[in-house]
Amino acid sequence: MIVQQNTDIEIRLLIEAIYLKYSYDFRDYAGASVKRRVQHALTQLECKTVSALQERVIHDPTAFMQLLQYLTIPVSEMFRDPDHFLAIRQEVVPLLRTYPSIKVWIAGCSTGEEVYSMAILLREEGLLERTIIYATDINPTSLEKAKKGVYSMEAMRIYGNSYQRAGGKRDFSDYYTAAYGHAIMDGSLRENVTFADHSLATDSVFSETQLVSCRNVLIYFNKGLQERAFGLFHESLCHRGFMVLGSKETVDFSAYSDKFEPLVKQERIYRKK
Incomplete structure (x- = not known):
């Protein structure tokens, strides 16, 4: 003891x-x-x-x-929880189309898998060219890996299956080049991506956004830090903007529960009231 x-x-x-x-x-x-x-x-x-x-x-x-x-813990996957990305494609994208320009904040982007997943989805829906993606993390090593966009071919085979289940419209291999057992993501996918160091524990909001994605990060925070993060997301989001969380995360029971409404509750997709 x-x-x-x-x-x-x-x-x-x-x-x-x-x-x-x-x-x-x-x-x-x-x-x-x-x-x-x-x-x-x-x-x-x-x-x-x-x-x-x-x-x-x-x-x-x-x-x-x-x-x-x-x-x-820099661990991530492309198109993790395919039903989540399918819901974004079907329920969120039609509403994003109504904006002349789009800003997406991926908070806790780790080594970039979700960044490329979102970029691919937005490209297939014709929105990437008018979108700026802010990909932030506190780990500079992870951010460097995300910028390079190099992943193992073994992982890409798994990601390809998830991509198809998430409503993918092409061959997943169209988005990368294979070389020496690794896959290099198409550089055009990150032309509109800004990678930056940002801490949900200490930093403030840096831009108005239409969509904030913070998946499988809040589960590692205590209640107080979760509240701070929700406050940042709420402040960043435009009127009727979207917040998406991980499968084990929820805004319910927080001080911000009455400031968001579920759009696809099962997939943890919320809309700012």
Whole structure:
């Protein structure tokens, strides 16, 4: 029990030290999630205690960047939950067509899979050319991977199946070039994409948008940080704009529940009232 309490204290001190030293704020992330990630990082970075890890990351920015990869879990898929993207195609796109220009914010874009999924969908619906996509994340390594748009061919085969189930209108292979066991995404898909560092914990709104997508990010936040994120999304969205969340996330029971109405509730697609 005492060992457990000591570990919890060490983790709180580590998270506070990261905020003071590097301005990355994990203080309001869900405690159990942070604990799992830190304990996994201990093994990978060969540190015996959290205190040893703290000392290392404070004095070595490279070690902090290594730790950041475990704290942010850069995991994503293209057309993840195909029914979700099918619902966007069928229910949201017809309404987006009514705007002369469109701005989409993908918050927590990780390594870019959702960015390319959205770009492909919008291209097939004839909207990409008049759309600006803001792809943001707190992890600079993930953002670099997203900009390059290089993924394994093994993953692309899985993504291709999801793309078809999401209502894809072409061959998925039309959107990438295969080389040396990897797939390079068509560069034209990111011509209207701005990749940027942005933290939902510390940063503010930067643009008015018609659609905000933040999927499988809020589950790692505590209640207070979830409320902050919903506030940012509400402020960013134009009148009657759209907010889409992950399959295990909901605006229900939050302070913003009365400011959004479900458009496709099962797929966590909401519309600003």
